[in-house]
Amino acid sequence: MTTKISATIPSDTSIEVWRADMAAIAAMAPIARLHACATLNRAMAQMQDEAVRRQYPTYNDAQVMCELIKRQYGSKILDDIDNHQNKRRND
Known part of the structure; x- marks a missing residue:
């Protein structure tokens, strides 16, 4: 079974290289693709953490986590968490 996935070719990548990359990924076993994806996700999370710590x-760790949440999901979620915590303190 083949699934067609729409993708955007990065501007710094030729169509030939992109096709070769996609063929290499398609040739991987599903578990290998999952492993590669998990590895890349961990690397990206580490780079984001390091970028916040440089900036x-x-x-501290809690402030870094809040900044990462804000960048990923927006500041509204942090406001909602603060409001929820304040409400619980006042109950």
């Missing part, structure tokens, strides 16, 4: 060297 805000005085931040």
